[in-house]
Amino acid sequence: MTLSISDRKWRDTPTDHTQAQFVVIIETHCFYCSFGSYPVWDDFISKASKLQSQLRATVVTVAAFLDAFQRVADLATNSRGKTEDIGSSLTRMCLRHRSIEAKLRQFSMVFLDCLINPLQEQMEEWKRAVNVLDKEHAKEYKKARHEIKKRSSDTLKLQKKAKKG
Structure with a gap:
């Protein structure tokens, strides 16, 4: 299984290439290690x-705080x-601080879009692949x-025949 950065659709931000590489590395590693490590992932x-x-909750709280802070600043400015x-x-x-809030919001969304969601999708694929491999192995x-039992019984028959003959 080969995964490449071009297989994914990424947003147009400067760190997308790095994020893409990170996700591809994790997905590739996870696929090869998924056979016994599903609970860990x-x-x-x-x-x-x-x-x-x-x-996400922190971003909402920070936004509410900054709104209240802005009202205080406006009150002071208008005096x-x-x-x-x-x-x-x-x-x-x-x-x-609004720019910090925006960065935190962006990080939260990138965390969801570029790590959590791809891994959740991949987990289902890994689960199916492992089930297929288990069935094939069974x-x-x-x-x-069955072949060993058959050859073993054939060997016993030949041994008995050799003793008689």
């Missing part, structure tokens, strides 16, 4: 989903005297066991 995906959920300068500074500070094992 399932746990990883579960914990990653919880982290993404918490990040007279030295508090107007303080209000301007608070507004600039709020804008800087058939081959049954066939080999």
Whole structure:
């Protein structure tokens, strides 16, 4: 199984190539290690989903905080005297923190789109592939066991025939 970066559709952000490489490495490694490590990867995906959920909740909370902070800054800006300068500074500070909020939101979405969702999709594929391999192995094992029994009984018959003859 070969996976390549071009097999995926990525967003047009500067770090997409790095993210794509990371996901391809994980998917390739996971496929070859999936035969006995399904519970570990399932746990990883579960914990990653919880982290993404918490990040999303944090983004919502930060946005609400910054809205309230902006109202305080606007109040100070619209007043007279030295508090107007303080209000301007608070507004600039709020804008800087809005960019942090945007980065956190972007990270949360990239985490979901480029790690959690592809791994969840791949887990189902790995599960099917392992089941197919298990079925093939069971058939081959049954066939080999039957062949061994047949040859063993043939050998016993020939030994008995050799003793008589």
